[in-house]
Amino acid sequence: MNLIALPAFEDNYLWLLTHQQRAIVVDPGDATVVNQALSRLNLRLEAILITHHHPDHTGGLMALQKQHGCPAYGPQREAIEGQLRRLEQGEEVTVLGHTFEVFDVPGHTAGHIAYFLPATTAGESPLLFCGDTLFSGGCGRLFEGTAAQMLASLDKLATLPDATRVACAHEYTLSNLRFAKAVEPDNLALQRYIEHCQALRSAGQPTLPSTIGVERQINPFLRSRESSVRRSLLSIAPSLGDDANAFALLREWKNRFK
Numbered sequence: 001m002n003l004i005a006l007p008a009f010e011d012n013y014l015w016l017l018t019h020q021q022r023a024i025v026v027d028p029g030d031a032t033v034v035n036q037a038l039s040r041l042n043l044r045l046e047a048i049l050i051t052h053h054h055p056d057h058t059g060g061l062m063a064l065q066k067q068h069g070c071p072a073y074g075p076q077r078e079a080i081e082g083q084l085r086r087l088e089q090g091e092e093v094t095v096l097g098h099t100f101e102v103f104d105v106p107g108h109t110a111g112h113i114a115y116f117l118p119a120t121t122a123g124e125s126p127l128l129f130c131g132d133t134l135f136s137g138g139c140g141r142l143f144e145g146t147a148a149q150m151l152a153s154l155d156k157l158a159t160l161p162d163a164t165r166v167a168c169a170h171e172y173t174l175s176n177l178r179f180a181k182a183v184e185p186d187n188l189a190l191q192r193y194i195e196h197c198q199a200l201r202s203a204g205q206p207t208l209p210s211t212i213g214v215e216r217q218i219n220p221f222l223r224s225r226e227s228s229v230r231r232s233l234l235s236i237a238p239s240l241g242d243d244a245n246a247f248a249l250l251r252e253w254k255n256r257f258k
C-alpha cells in the first residue's frame, strides 16, 4: 500500500492510502484536493475515514460521498452531517482488504477517534491515523476535552509499536519542536530530529508520517512524566500536582509559547 500526504488549506494533510488503483481518504476537508489527486493518479475512491467533526477534516465529505458513492466511517459521539457508519473504541473497519482498529482518543474534541492498522502480512509497518490528537512534537489543543482525557489518549497511542507510522493531520512539526526544545534543551534525540525536519522542510517535503518510536523520544506531550520535563515545569509553576495537572501545565505553557 502507498501512503500519500495531500496538502490542503494552510497546513493540513489529507491522507490517501492506496492499493493498486483503489484508494481511501482520511479527513477530507476539501473535496477538490482529493478529486484532483484521484484523477491525477487514476484511483477509485473506496472509503472515507473521519477522525473528528472539525470542518477542515469533514468539509469534503458530502461532496465526495455523492460523487463516488463510497461508504464513510466516523466517530460515534460527534455531530457530523453525512451518511456515516459510526465507530467507537474496540470496533474495527476493513478497507482495501485491511482491518483497522478504532480507538477513542478524546481531548481535542470530545468524541475524537483514531484508526490503527497493525503490521500487514506484506510486512508494512503499522499505521495510525490520529487526526488532531497526536502531532509530531506536539498534541492537539484541548477544545472540548480535559487534560486528563488527552493524557489518557496519548498514553494509549504511546503503547503502540515503535515502528508505527503516525499520520497526523497538520504540518505543525517545526513550531512544535521549538517548544519541545524549550522544554527539553538537553534532549539530543530532539536536536537531531529538529535538524532532520528542517532539512525535509527546506526540500519542500512533509515531516510526516513520524513514528511512535520517534515521538516517544522527542515529544514533550508523550514525555510529561520524564524528570527533564518535570524540572522545566517546576521552573514555571510552584508545584505540579498529579500527572493530569502536570500535563495541563505543559499544554498551557505551549498555548502561551511564542
Ligand SMILES: [Zn+2]
Binding pocket: 052, 054, 108, 132
Ligand atoms: Zn481539529
